[in-house]
Amino acid sequence: MARRKKVYEGKAKILFEGPEPGTLIQYYKDDEASKADGLTSTANVAPISVASEGKGVLNNRLSEFFMTGLNNIGVPTHFMRRLNMREQLVRMVEIIPVEVVVRNFAAGGISNRLGIPEGMALPRPIVEYYFKDDKLGNPMVSEEHIIAFGWAAQQDLDDMIALALRVNDFLSGVMLGVGVRLMDFRLEIGRIWEGDYMRLMIADEISPDSMRLWDLRQAERADGTVPEPGPMADVYAELARRIGVLPSNVTHPAKASLIN
Structure with missing residues (x-):
């Protein structure tokens, strides 16, 4: 390098x-x-x-x-x-110090907090906020916290929710098309200035590092039954193959010549 x-x-x-x-x-x-x-x-x-x-x-x-x-x-x-x-x-953007999490199905923290069975479809996508601070364990915060401490204004939050839900619609559709259920995912959003005009945009990355994905294409059992959807195995390579950015016959992504 x-x-x-x-x-x-x-x-x-x-x-x-x-x-x-x-x-x-x-x-x-x-x-x-x-x-x-x-x-x-x-x-x-x-x-x-x-x-x-x-x-x-x-x-x-x-x-x-x-x-x-x-x-x-x-x-x-x-x-x-x-x-x-x-x-x-x-x-280059100014990262808003709040992670936005969108949940479509119950899993992980929301199941633990509210006693909701994992895998249950939520009544609607739920948006949560987490303060970006690894030393504090990235605690969950409310809109009141965000506005009171000046991390973002109310209009910013409204725009962040709108962006997050549009991303959710796009990702959910793409994932469903390749046999994957988008359980939940995290976004980072940044500000960029163009003269006096400020706008928000999606930043950081969108990858399996920031998603929880369940496989809808479970292999048939020996008795002929098909398991219920569950977490994807080998999520990075398998998702890349299904999306089409990794040839299906490649077994070692580090040495692969990926599709242009």
Whole structure:
């Protein structure tokens, strides 16, 4: 990797200065982001970090796929273009310090908190907020907290919900088309200024690091019955194959020549 100025390093990505003002290069590592509640950084539990060879390559391609799709339907994102196997060119944004979680089915934290059986469809998509602070375990917060502490204004929150629900519609449809149930997912949203005008856009990444996915294509048992949907196995490679960014005959993503 050529020497360049590092702006930030997290558990799963490194940000470097971009080639033009207002841009960054986002490099995907193989380490997993902190896992909590089956999502990334969404509950008060201790983080874990493991390395999976080739995971960063797959997340780069998967996030490119989802971000490009969102851009094409008019949902603004920070994604500009993929540069190579592990890097993307993205817009520099001011990250709002609140993670947005959208839940479609009960699992993880909401099941534990409310005693709802895992897998149960929720009456409607539920939007939750978590304050971005790993030292505090990224605690769940309310709109009142967000507005009172100045993390975002009421209009920002209204726009964040609208963006999150549009992303949910898009991702749910894509996933269902490849036999996957989108249980829940996390988003980070950033601000960008164009003169005096400010707008919000989807930032960070959209990948299995920030989703809980259940497989609707369960293998038939020996007795001929089919199990109920459950968490996807080998989620990174399997999702990449179904989406079409990894050839179906590749078994080692780190050494694969991925589809352009």
